[in-house]
Amino acid sequence: MNDNELMLRAKKAREKAYVPYSKFQVGAALLTKSGKVYEGCNIENAAYPVSLCAERVAIFKAISDGETAFDQLAVVADTERPVPPCGSCRQVMSEFFDKGMLIHTGNLKDDRKTITMEELLPFSFNSSDLSHK
Ligand SMILES: O=c1ccn([C@H]2C[C@H](O)[C@@H](CO)O2)c(=O)[nH]1
Numbered sequence: 001m002n003d004n005e006l007m008l009r010a011k012k013a014r015e016k017a018y019v020p021y022s023k024f025q026v027g028a029a030l031l032t033k034s035g036k037v038y039e040g041c042n043i044e045n046a047a048y049p050v051s052l053c054a055e056r057v058a059i060f061k062a063i064s065d066g067e068t069a070f071d072q073l074a075v076v077a078d079t080e081r082p083v084p085p086c087g088s089c090r091q092v093m094s095e096f097f098d099k100g101m102l103i104h105t106g107n108l109k110d111d112r113k114t115i116t117m118e119e120l121l122p123f124s125f126n127s128s129d130l131s132h133k
């Protein structure tokens, strides 16, 4: 499974987006170190703020399946530039991804931007801040 194949899985996941409000479909595909792929799409709600992004759906599916070691994430939407994950997803990613984890962002024209977790969310709040005395 390489980054191109992972992006194809994100595009496939995007087709399942439940987006009656924004009509903005997003897909994500998360590759574990053990070689499994978890797909996610955004899922909206009439109470708008409880909607969930594609990235978090993929991550929560994997975590709830007992997976904790991740290799790469791909995210895709029909945007002009490769789709930038929102701040809430960046925070959730930083909980589970190493600083060097690769995040491939893309669009339907196959423009691609790959960045590391550290670049995506520098100076992030994490568990070591909680434990400091
Ligand atoms: O990276 C992103 C950006 C936005 N969305 C979703 C949230 C909402 O359902 C819709 C419009 O913001 O797109 C994602 O799933 N991922």
Ligand SMILES: [Zn+2]
Residues within 6 Å of the ligand: 053, 054, 055, 056, 085, 086, 087, 088, 089, 090
């Ligand atoms: Zn998000």
